[in-house]
Amino acid sequence: MKLKRSFYLQPTLKVAQEILGKFLVHRIGKRKITGKIIETEAYVGPKDKASHASRGRTARTELMFGQGGRAYVYLIYGMYYCFNVVTEKKDYPAAVLIRAVMAENAHSPVQVNGPGKLCQYFKIDKKLNGVSLTGNVLWIEERGERKRGQGQGRIIRSKRIGIDYAGECKNKLWRFYLK
DNA sequence: CAAGAGATCATCT
DNA sequence: GATGATCTCTTGA
Numbered sequence: 001m002k003l004k005r006s007f008y009l010q011p012t013l014k015v016a017q018e019i020l021g022k023f024l025v026h027r028i029g030k031r032k033i034t035g036k037i038i039e040t041e042a043y044v045g046p047k048d049k050a051s052h053a054s055r056g057r058t059a060r061t062e063l064m065f066g067q068g069g070r071a072y073v074y075l076i077y078g079m080y081y082c083f084n085v086v087t088e089k090k091d092y093p094a095a096v097l098i099r100a101v102m103a104e105n106a107h108s109p110v111q112v113n114g115p116g117k118l119c120q121y122f123k124i125d126k127k128l129n130g131v132s133l134t135g136n137v138l139w140i141e142e143r144g145e146r147k148r149g150q151g152q153g154r155i156i157r158s159k160r161i162g163i164d165y166a167g168e169c170k171n172k173l174w175r176f177y178l179k
Numbered sequence: 180c181a182a183g184a185g186a187t188c189a190t191c192t
Numbered sequence: 193g194a195t196g197a198t199c200t201c202t203t204g205a
Binding site: 163 | 199
């Protein structure tokens with residue numbers, strides 16, 4: 001069950017929480033790489049100093065200003081890629097950073113910690129920047145494993161990470177993860 | 180176990 | 193020319 005575009009047009013903080021427990025899928029030819037999303041961070045609005053979009057609209061951040069439902073991939077510290085999901089409507093800069101997943105290719109699940117490792121595992125690179133998540137290469141899907149009550153109670157809120165330069169904004173509880 | 184430095188480049192000033 | 197939405201390894205207590 002691939003998520004539809006309308007899912008990504010919801011408020012970013014809601015998307016960041018609801019996306020937990022869903023599965024990220026990257027198709028490469030016949031092979032599929034999948035993993036359960038267990039940690040996210042929200043980057044919302046032009047006033048969020050932690051967001052790339054806070055310094056205005058540029059060639060790089062243009063994607064964040066677009067309509068939700070696309071991938072925003074960029075290189076950080078010269079070595080690692082970060083994978084974001086663009087959310088909300090056109091002209092409002094917002095995105096959800098995927099920080100960690102449970103990989104299920106191995107027999108026993110392996111935790112993939114952090115955006116850098118995540119992108120290595122999923123073979124995500126610059127070429128996927130701007131790819132639509134409603135296409136057939138990279139998408140997020142839901143599986144029938146939500147029984148009842150759905151894991152809302154297992155979601156932990158926390159401060160965001162690695163953004164000390166963002167001043168006041170760094171104290172916002174915009175990071176979400178599953179226990 | 181906690182803390183710190185290095186690797187390395189696209190993007191912005 | 194400076195710097196960051198990171199990770200891993202090394203150092204020191």
